[in-house]
Amino acid sequence: xxxxxxxxxxxxxxxxxxxxxxxxxxxxxxxxxxxxxxxxxxxxxxxxxxxxxxxxxxxxxxxxxxxxxxxxxxxxxxxxxxxxxxxxxxxxxxxxxxxxxxxxxxxxxxxxxxxxxxxxxxxxxxxxxxxxxxxxxxxxxxxxxxxxxxxxxxxxxxxxxxxxxxxxxxxxxxxxxxxxxxxxxxxxxxxxxxxxxxxxxxxxxxxxxxxxxxxxxxxxxxxxxxxxxxxxxxxxxxxxxxxxxxxxxxxxxxxxxxxxxxxxxxxxxxxxxxxxxxxxxxxxxxx
Numbered sequence: 001x002x003x004x005x006x007x008x009x010x011x012x013x014x015x016x017x018x019x020x021x022x023x024x025x026x027x028x029x030x031x032x033x034x035x036x037x038x039x040x041x042x043x044x045x046x047x048x049x050x051x052x053x054x055x056x057x058x059x060x061x062x063x064x065x066x067x068x069x070x071x072x073x074x075x076x077x078x079x080x081x082x083x084x085x086x087x088x089x090x091x092x093x094x095x096x097x098x099x100x101x102x103x104x105x106x107x108x109x110x111x112x113x114x115x116x117x118x119x120x121x122x123x124x125x126x127x128x129x130x131x132x133x134x135x136x137x138x139x140x141x142x143x144x145x146x147x148x149x150x151x152x153x154x155x156x157x158x159x160x161x162x163x164x165x166x167x168x169x170x171x172x173x174x175x176x177x178x179x180x181x182x183x184x185x186x187x188x189x190x191x192x193x194x195x196x197x198x199x200x201x202x203x204x205x206x207x208x209x210x211x212x213x214x215x216x217x218x219x220x221x222x223x224x225x226x227x228x229x230x231x232x233x234x235x236x237x238x239x240x241x242x243x244x245x246x247x248x249x250x251x252x253x254x255x256x257x258x259x260x261x262x263x264x265x266x267x268x269x270x271x272x273x274x275x276x277x278x279x280x281x282x283x284x285x286x287x
Contacts, residue, residue: 007185011037011053014174015044015167015217016192017210017247018256021069023049023190025260026237027062033268035188039120041135041179043168044217046190047123047148048105051141054117055110068108069253076100077250078154078206094156095206098146101155106142114141122182123148124168124175128157133171135178136160151213154206169213174221176228186233188273189225193239193281194218195246207248214247218282225278235273237264241281 011030013023023046036057042050052065079100114121115138123136123144136144139160147158147165157164172178179187194214202208218239228234240259245252 008038008183009186009188010179010184011040011050012174012176012179012187012189013042013046013050014191014221015046015169016214017045018250019192019214019247020045020049021253021256022192022240022260024062024066024069025257026190026264027053028261029264029268031059031062039122039182041122041124041175043124043148043172043175045149047145047168051109051121051145054119054121057119066257069257072250072253074248074250076104095154098155101149102142102146105145109141111141114138114144122178124172124178125165126168126171128164128166131171134163134165151209154209169217174217174224176224180228180232189234189236191218191221191236191239191282193241193243195243196285197242197244202246207246210247222278222282233276235276236279238267238279239281
């Protein structure tokens with residue numbers, strides 16, 4: 001079992017499209033091992049996972065989140081229509097209507113305001129006009145989460161106050177520096193990794209965009225972890241490798257969660273929490 005250290009521990013959730021299911025398996029293993037955070041920070045799909053976890057930070061809550069992932073359909077998250085696609089040639093700001101994702105978030109989230117979560121919750125987004133990182137810790141939860149997931153050109157920006165916000169991964173791929181700024185002395189990072197074992201390029205525009213974004217997130221995370229390594233305790237749960245799925249394919253959630261839970265249990269059994277290191281799976285490599 002993990003012995004909780006002095007100082008604050010943060011769980012930090014990266015983005016990753018449908019690979020967000022991987023974080024659910026990681027959470028299951030971490031909680032079974034006795035690891036608990038003082039607060040959570042998330043960006044992009046990581047904002048969804050950390051928000052649901054913050055609402056019910058227990059094994060039961062994680063199991064409910066797993067059930068939600070198993071029921072997700074791509075058509076709910078990325079509903080496509082000819083009219084929407086045709087709008088790209090006029091003045092439409094995005095390829096996909098985000099109303100389906102908004103309804104999904106609102107339907108299952110057990111609180112309305114970020115500050116009402118059982119754990120302190122911080123959602124990271126990007127200010128669209130100037131690229132500044134915005135950390136949302138209070139106010140309407142659905143708007144904050146939807147903003148953090150608003151992949152440019154795919155989803156429209158979300159107005160929160162006076163700001164137009166987009167995907168948190170643009171300015172702050174995995175918000176480890178945000179967690180430090182919020183007072184964490186120990187960071188447990190839950191990356192989703194990227195599809196390192198594809199045999200061919202992604203088949204469509206959204207899949208290509210998600211694959212590219214996931215590689216960006218993974219490679220930037222390595223740089224951030226290297227900068228923090230000498231000053232903070234940063235423990236990164238290894239992502240799945242090899243991984244040959246698409247971040248646009250939500251049909252493999254159960255498989256990804258099962259693999260991630262098993263791999264995280266192995267990492268914990270091998271004293272991963274006592275041996276800070278940057279997983280090789282986050283670096284450019286050939287499987």
